[in-house]
Amino acid sequence: MKLIFHIFKKDVRHHWPEIFVPLILLAVFAWDQPRRWAGHEAANRFLTTFLNAIPFLLILAWMFLIVRVVHGESLVGDRQFWTTRPYERTKLFAAKLLTAIVFLNLPLFIAQLILLKLSFFPVLASIPGLLVIHLLLFAFLVMYGFAIGSVTSGMGQAVLAVLVVIVGLIGIGSLFAVFPSIEFTSDFLSGELGLLLLAGGIVTALVQYIFRRTLFSRLLFLGMLASVAALMLLSMSPRIINYNLPAPTAEHPVPAKFSFDRTAAFGHEPGQKYYGKNVELEFPIVVEDLAQNTVVQIHGIKLDLDLPTAQHWTSGWRSAYDSVEAGRTRTWPSVELPRAIFDPVRNGHVNARISLALKVYRVGGGTALSFDGDKLHFADGARCAIDATGRNVKCFAPLKGPAGFAIYSDSPGSECFSPSEEKEEPWAPLPASYFNFTSENPVPDPALSPVYDFDFSFSRRHVYEDLKTTVPVCPNTKFLFANLKYQYTTRTEIDLGDIKLANYLPTFPRKIVPPIKRPSLHEPSGTLSFNLLLPGAELIARR
């Protein structure tokens, strides 16, 4: 222990500038956070940019500190004086860890406690969550710093290694852009990939500190990054996609009837032109028989075309961003198509099918809530307020946001209305709503600030249910809140038959034919949302 402190004191004496810089940055970060919560902006653009860059600069400064401290007793090469002195590598490693903990984790932990106190969130109750954040920080920042420091001999090499890691991560990230299907398989291996990334830094640093085999450690480090990419590519096999998006079963059926509405299309004027390499098609899908207490997240779409040239084209699975809930009658999933495919067949007939990836959620019992003026005490201790735009609710929660939830409001109402949007296209007979599909996660959000901020707003669908508009949130607005509990994932395939693709290319301005008549709203309008949530909502509605 004596030697550990001895090496630690030496490092502090030598590396005080590297220690000092992140401490200053952290102090600025802690000073700036409450200002951000209050919506204050910096005096000038330079200061704004600097303050926005603080988390990035902090991570950079911490990385620099760790690498420099590790380089103090470099593990690379055969000329270091310490390798032929009675240094025990376990104690050396412990001393370096101590430096990281004392000058990285500890000040951040203190700053986080102060921020929690300043934000009036419970400090003591948040400590276990904070410790989890610090464990993650330790594994993904400190240990990667150790790994990079231990396999490089100087700052030049270390910067190169950081660039390799960044390029590697960008490469892994770009796999999502090049192969959108990965998004539907990454869940399958997310545990393994997470473990691999977690192990990357820890294993490399430990192997190098124990065995001091630089080439082996470097290969190990690169190998782990390469394995992440390789695993992601391997996971794109159709078997894994099918495993991740299983076909419906009796136990897990398609939660509603999805069928193609052959009568609806976009009304094109002659001579309309389109630009760009891709076109985005939208298909009208009728939704029927969705259970009252169910919300379905449509998170993926695949379009298959049998072209007249006897060729088959598939978009592969791509992300989709829609959801259907009780009361919805249709959805308009969209998919991108290259012009090279679209142009030759746009006015001809092609046989088409779309597949939708569906996540099914059960809606829990509803709770009636209302804003207290413009303030709101929300789920999981979150505190919210209507922001200056009057259409957005800004929330703050300790450590992480709430798990999946649905909110319904009968906005715009007579006291809080938004006539301009309705003039464009009438509202659908649905309440304004907001769905958050975040899954229940015991791990806090791994961010530097312990105060997690998130927004929500109420959106209302227009009559074709293809568009929605964010409606105002007025002081004292009443709404229904319900938890969303994930049930299962499945997929469904919808045969579109022989279609003319051009009919599903949106016009600008949008014009859907045939026009739908303005529906009559339930009366009184204030009970719309209550009618959609059973059985808890009924109780509230009767009050």
Added chain:
Amino acid sequence: MNFPIETEYLTKNYGRVKALDDLTFSVAEGGVHALVGPNGAGKTTLIKILVNIFHATKGHATVLGVDSTSISGKAFASIGYVSENQQLPLWMRVGDFLKYLRLFYPTWDRKLEFALVDQLDLPVERKLKHLSRGMRTKAALASALAFRPKLIILDEPFSGLDPVVREELGQALVLAREYATTLVSSHDLAEIESFATHLTYLDAGRLRLSEDVPSIRARFREVELTLDAPAAVPENLPSNWLHASASGNILKFIDSAFQQEALQSEIFHRFGTIEHAAFNPMTIRDIFLAVAKSTRKPVKPAPLP
């Protein structure tokens, strides 16, 4: 007798290059053991294997009874190692450097540290980065001697140093003979001749000679025979007669296993009565030159254009 260093069939390859070739030798306890040889002879490789910086391709070595591949951490509390190109913490002052190292060594002797600082004239307040190369080597040597190591291993410590510094380092090593065995490598014999008690000569990774200095001096003689008639170099000379040459009536050679009576008898047997025989003692430097020449292939002169 104890042997703080022993090697058996030690071989180290760098790709196709053999830096050490089946090297078996030992260093007896006490004294200053000089490891000499030309550049590229394998001295540094041998030393780095001994202190577990490199691993042997074949064979093994023990240092203070421990397998060299296991030497790390606490084992270095008994070994003082200084190398010409070692990277020291240059940001430290000399005094802080010695103070920092104190805690690592249970046997660190503060009085000896002060004596070494004094003897080597070290500026304790100056940072290592502001010292000359010679001064840095002296600081490293002080840090390697102040804990009274059982074994001192020095890799080319005198390289590029001025004669005064060499003398100071040499004196420090002579004093260290009281408690330590020293292995010191050099490519220049003159640097260590004055205080070495044993000599090991390496060439192209092979051991050519390893003996104590008095025995080497006793074993080598430059022999000059004056014959009755013009001399020619006879064929089938004994293998210990090196570099035989003839000029007029004079025949010269170096006897590498000198024993006067046996040599006289061999001369009589080969040449009968001779006019005169001189058996001249040799300097260590001349002995090594003779050994070096005898182990090298003769260089063929290039053909004239």
